[in-house]
Amino acid sequence: MTATAPFGPLDFQLVLLRRMADFHPELVEEARRGLGVSTAAMREANRRWQAMVRSPKGRGTLNRYRSVLGEPESRQGRRIGDLECEALLWPVPLWPDLRFEVMAAARGGSVWNEWLVRAPGAAGPDLHTATDLRPWSCTVDEAARAFAPASPLPGSAPTRWGLSLTLPGGEIRTAEFCWGLFQRLV
Numbered sequence: 001m002t003a004t005a006p007f008g009p010l011d012f013q014l015v016l017l018r019r020m021a022d023f024h025p026e027l028v029e030e031a032r033r034g035l036g037v038s039t040a041a042m043r044e045a046n047r048r049w050q051a052m053v054r055s056p057k058g059r060g061t062l063n064r065y066r067s068v069l070g071e072p073e074s075r076q077g078r079r080i081g082d083l084e085c086e087a088l089l090w091p092v093p094l095w096p097d098l099r100f101e102v103m104a105a106a107r108g109g110s111v112w113n114e115w116l117v118r119a120p121g122a123a124g125p126d127l128h129t130a131t132d133l134r135p136w137s138c139t140v141d142e143a144a145r146a147f148a149p150a151s152p153l154p155g156s157a158p159t160r161w162g163l164s165l166t167l168p169g170g171e172i173r174t175a176e177f178c179w180g181l182f183q184r185l186v
Contacts, residue, residue: 007048010035012068013094014045016116016179019159023176023183024135031094061111062104065090073099074120077106089117097122098139098181115161115180118142130167130185133175138182143175 014037021028032042052064065088066072072088079085084106089099095116103113117139118124125138127146140161144150153162153174161177165185176183 007045007052007068009069009090009093010037011045011048012100013092014042015049016092016094016100018042018046020136020178020181020183023178027135035094060109061114062088062102062109065100065102065111065114069100072102078103085112089120091119092116095136095181101180115140115159115177117180128168130173133182133185135183136181140177140180140182143177143182147175 013035014032017028017031032039069090072090074089076087076089077084078087085103086106088102088104090102092098092100097119098116099119101113101115101117102111104111118141124142126132127138127142132146133143138146140163143163143165147165147167149166151164153164155161156176159179161180163175163177165173165175167173174186176186
């Protein structure tokens with residue numbers, strides 16, 4: 001992997017990991033080693049991604065994902081309130097039971113959400129208590145369903161989400177997610 005090589009799916013996984021390192025550096029280190037990539041290569045992938053995102057000559061969010069990840073594995077039309085949109089899903093080899101989902105407006109392709117979700121047909125985790133919420137164990141949607149009522153909260157940075165959860169017994173706690181994957185309960 002060099003700065004002149006095309007930016008591809010492996011590089012993108014490193015970008016996902018880089019943001020998660022703020023929460024769980026030990027898990028990120030294990031995953032990075034499993035991918036056979038150096039720390040320097042992970043930093044370089046993140047630098048290149050940030051340059052693409054901030055480029056005044058950028059391709060646009062949806063086209064950037066297509067150029068990096070290829071054509072989506074699947075597309076699903078969705079309606080959320082009055083908004084007609086399309087969910088585009090790409091496999092993420094590091095997490096085989098997850099997909100990277102980009103939600104784009106049906107007209108014009110404006111992207112309004114991008115995160116990890118459970119792959120269609122993949123079994124999600126059994127979530128019943130706070131101890132079931134382990135790092136990287138579930139997605140935003142899975143936690144919200146398991147610990148209803150739940151309410152979205154602003155994240156502490158881009159690519160981060162918060163979720164107010166109701167645990168058994170009625171205790172309200174905040175779950176933090178990065179790229180849609182559970183990181184910690186605060």
